[in-house]
Amino acid sequence: xxxxxxxxxxxxxxxxxxxxxxxxxxxxxxxxxxxxxxxxxxxxxxxxxxxxxxxxxxxxxxxxxxxxxxxxxxxxxxxxxxxxxxxxxxxxxxxxxxxxxxxxxxxxxxxxxxxxxxxxxxxxxxxxxxxxxxxxxxxxxxxxxxxxxxxxxxxxxxxxxxxxxxxxxxxxxxxxxxxxxxxxxxxxxxxxxxxxxxxxxxxxxxxxxxxxxxxxxxxxxxxxxxxxxxxxxxxxxxxxxxxxxxxxxxxxx
Ligand code: OOG
Ligand code: MG
Numbered sequence: 530x531x532x533x534x535x536x537x538x539x540x541x542x543x544x545x546x547x548x549x550x551x552x553x554x555x556x557x558x559x560x561x562x563x564x565x566x567x568x569x570x571x572x573x574x575x576x577x578x579x580x581x582x583x584x585x586x587x588x589x590x591x592x593x594x595x596x597x598x599x600x601x602x603x604x605x606x607x608x609x610x611x612x613x614x615x616x617x618x619x620x621x622x623x624x625x626x627x628x629x630x631x632x633x634x635x636x637x638x639x640x641x642x643x644x645x646x647x648x649x650x651x652x653x654x655x656x657x658x659x660x661x662x663x664x665x666x667x668x669x670x671x672x673x674x675x676x677x678x679x680x681x682x683x684x685x686x687x688x689x690x691x692x693x694x695x696x697x698x699x700x701x702x703x704x705x706x707x708x709x710x711x712x713x714x715x716x717x718x719x720x721x722x723x724x725x726x727x728x729x730x731x732x733x734x735x736x737x738x739x740x741x742x743x744x745x746x747x748x749x750x751x752x753x754x755x756x757x758x759x760x761x762x763x764x765x766x767x768x769x770x771x772x773x774x775x776x777x778x779x780x781x782x
Contacts, residue, residue: 533564533565533568536553536557536565536679537566537571537572537679538569540565540569540679540681541572541573543666544569544664544666544680544681544685547623547624549624549666549667549669550666550667550668551667551668552667552671552672552676553679556673556675557675557679559674559675559678561675561679562674562675562676562679563739565678565679566605566678566679566681566682569679569680569681570605570681573609574607578607578608578609579607579608580605580607580741581607581746582605582606582743582749583605583606583732583735583736583743583747583749583750584603584604584661584682584684584687584749584750584752585601585602585603585732585750585751586602586603586604586683587600587601587752588722588725588727588728588751588752588753589720589722589753589754590720591716591754591755591756592752592753592755595756595757598674598677601735602674602677602678602682603682603731603732603736604678604681604683604684605681605684606684606748610684610687611687611688611689612662612778613778614688614689614690614691614776614777614778616688616779617778617780617781618662618686620760620761620762620780620782623662623664623685624664624665624666625665625670626662626663626664626685626686626759626760626780627664627670627757627759627760628660628661628662628663628706628708628757628758628760628766629660629661629663629706629754629755629756629757629758630658630659630660630704630705630714630716630753630754630755630768630770631687631721631751631753631754632656632658632699632702632725632750632754632770632773633656633657633658633687633689633748633750633751634653634725634729634748635654635655635657635692635747636653636654636743636746636747636748636749637653637654637655637745638651638652638654638745639652639742639743640742640743641736641737641742641743642733642734642737643733644730644733644734645730646726646727646730649730649733650695650726652743653695654692654695655693655694655695656693656695656697656699656773657689657690657691657692657773657776658689658768658769658770659689659690659750659776660688660766660776660777660778661684661688661750661753662685662687662688662760663685664685664686666680667680687748687750688776688777688778690774690775690776697772697773699718699724699725700724701719702717702718702770702771702773703715703716703771704716704717704768704769704770704771705769706755706766706767707767707768707769708764708766709764709765710765710767714755714758715755716754716755717754718754720755721752721754725751725752728749728751728752732749761780762780762781762782763779763780763782764780765777765778765779765780766778766780
């Protein structure tokens, strides 16, 4: 018998112990997949973690093509997932981590429901270059749309650079993802729905739909602008975004 709490526990344990779990046996409905996600986050909150924002997924063609999924998804971010800019992560704490170049928004006001891009921008206090560490809890990093949603959309870590003035034109900023000093992905913020602000517009609608409207202080990750890259112990990861600057972290050996 399918039980939301059982699948939530299985995915939460897989994340906690960095041990892969097989893909789900039964296909979930979209609604049930988000129920599982909420229940697994409930377990994290009970352990003392706090929700600090949300991440959007599959907002660029490059990400959709890499994973074979073409629908936008979202997941919750907690304070425990936050990695300090210039800091490091422990490779052993992840199943098979990857990194992707993103743009992050910091809200200075609540933002709920159907909003225009201009209204979304008016609620933004800062915008930054950001790196997301994704880590599917499923074996071989393989999943269906509902599998990945249940797994909190592969959320596992995020690193945010210094906040810049959101008045900047975000529509076409060059982005270079370097691993150990070598450019591995080169892209543009335009890859994120034509302009990453559209990802924030979608986030406002989806978060409210889930009964957790975006509030002041929330961070929203707009989604990977390029395909993700595998991480290995010892890697130094750096993203440079035109006009926004850099953000970086290390993977401890
Ligand atoms: C799912 C998460 C997608 C993004 O930025 O598109 C995502 C995955 O690729 O594992 O975070
Ligand atoms: Mg991402």
